[in-house]
Amino acid sequence: GLRYDSNLPEKLTLEVDSYIRPEDILALAKTKTRDAKYIPKFSIKSPHYVEIDDVIYTKDINTLIVGSAGLKHVEVPEGVEKITDFAFCNSEIESIKLPDSVKKIGDEAFSHCYNLKEINLGDGVKQLGNYVFSWDESLMAIELPSTIQEVGIHSFYKSGIKNIILNDGLKSISQNAFSGTHIEKLYIPESVKHIGNYAISQNTKEIVMPVFLEDIVQGIRRTGKINHLDHTSHIVRLQCGDKYAYLPRYVYISKFTDLTKTVTDFFTDFCEERPEFWKYAEDTIDKEDLALLEYSDFNVEKAKQYLKKNSKKIALRLIENKNEENLVKLLKIDIVSKQLLEILLEKAEEMPTARAYILEMLGNTKTNKSFSI
Numbered sequence: 001g002l003r004y005d006s007n008l009p010e011k012l013t014l015e016v017d018s019y020i021r022p023e024d025i026l027a028l029a030k031t032k033t034r035d036a037k038y039i040p041k042f043s044i045k046s047p048h049y050v051e052i053d054d055v056i057y058t059k060d061i062n063t064l065i066v067g068s069a070g071l072k073h074v075e076v077p078e079g080v081e082k083i084t085d086f087a088f089c090n091s092e093i094e095s096i097k098l099p100d101s102v103k104k105i106g107d108e109a110f111s112h113c114y115n116l117k118e119i120n121l122g123d124g125v126k127q128l129g130n131y132v133f134s135w136d137e138s139l140m141a142i143e144l145p146s147t148i149q150e151v152g153i154h155s156f157y158k159s160g161i162k163n164i165i166l167n168d169g170l171k172s173i174s175q176n177a178f179s180g181t182h183i184e185k186l187y188i189p190e191s192v193k194h195i196g197n198y199a200i201s202q203n204t205k206e207i208v209m210p211v212f213l214e215d216i217v218q219g220i221r222r223t224g225k226i227n228h229l230d231h232t233s234h235i236v237r238l239q240c241g242d243k244y245a246y247l248p249r250y251v252y253i254s255k256f257t258d259l260t261k262t263v264t265d266f267f268t269d270f271c272e273e274r275p276e277f278w279k280y281a282e283d284t285i286d287k288e289d290l291a292l293l294e295y296s297d298f299n300v301e302k303a304k305q306y307l308k309k310n311s312k313k314i315a316l317r318l319i320e321n322k323n324e325e326n327l328v329k330l331l332k333i334d335i336v337s338k339q340l341l342e343i344l345l346e347k348a349e350e351m352p353t354a355r356a357y358i359l360e361m362l363g364n365t366k367t368n369k370s371f372s373i
Contacts, residue, residue, distance in 0.1 A: 040070030195219035202232035212267035248281035308335040
């Protein structure tokens with residue numbers, strides 16, 4: 001037998017005449033030592049299975065069982081309909097091309113493939129399993145074919161994905177599907193009817209949907225300890241049709257139902273006045289930033305009052321964080337006292353645009369130039 005504390009062979013060939021279950025073949029191919037090394041090349045000689053380019057399939061080539069851990073590039077032959085759970089997980093694979101015949105990719109089939117950079121899913125896949133591309137740090141971009149109806153739980157969890165194309169035909173985005181990815185802007189097609197809890201990445205700043213779906217509020221939500229040092233996005237710009245709003249991710253649980261109803265009423269034209277979503281933010285900094293965005297874009301009056309009351313604290317924070325863009329937005333509202341302007345002038349040494357505004361407001365400049373950054 002194989003010993004887990006010994007060096008594994010470079011190649012292992014399994015010769016069997018009697019039937020052996022696919023899961024037993026998978027377990028043997030995934031044998032690893034204590035220091036997490038795998039058999040680079042796994043082979044089989046059996047009347048029930050066939051091997052093509054170091055990948056093992058059922059005899060009818062309907063199901064892909066497992067690929068050797070040392071494989072770099074794989075092209076799956078036409079006729080294969082299913083890739084089993086864990087088929088390539090923890091392997092050295094860099095690229096894979098699937099035929100249009102593949103309908104289902106199993107759970108964790110490509111998870112922990114740290115070198116996987118390129119994948120062509122073909123035009124037949126209907127379902128992506130749970131954790132299917134999770135922890136694939138090198139995978140930066142992917143396009144899902146229009147045949148895909150469901151993205152499983154944690155499908156792209158903590159992968160390197162920055163750009164993803166979701167095509168019309170997709171119906172369901174499961175819980176945590178894109179959590180931990182680097183997607184900043186996400187387009188969700190009209191065909192999507194379900195978005196699971198926390199499905200959207202913490203790094204997503206903008207979402208565009210042709211038609212509003214109430215699930216999106218739960219999809220962008222975040223719970224737990226609030227940390228402004230991790231630079232994730234605490235505010236999401238949601239665009240549905242020709243309407244848009246800024247929404248907080250962190251909301252007190254007692255206010256969440258009310259927020260969901262208010263967002264739904266706004267996007268489905270149920271409310272006459274524009275709601276102020278800054279009030280729902282759990283965190284003070286989020287509340288301030290939201291109020292600033294909402295007043296700058298929509299001139300909501302209560303946001304102005306809130307900003308005026310807290311203008312000193314907000315302005316000093318924006319200077320400390322080197323956020324000149326938001327400081328200029330705050331100055332443009334014209335709610336900052338002369339005394340505070342003088343303090344800000346002294347502190348905003350490295351913010352030329354903000355300083356120009358401050359000088360103009362203090363009357364120390366004759367220019368009527370319009371400043372922008």
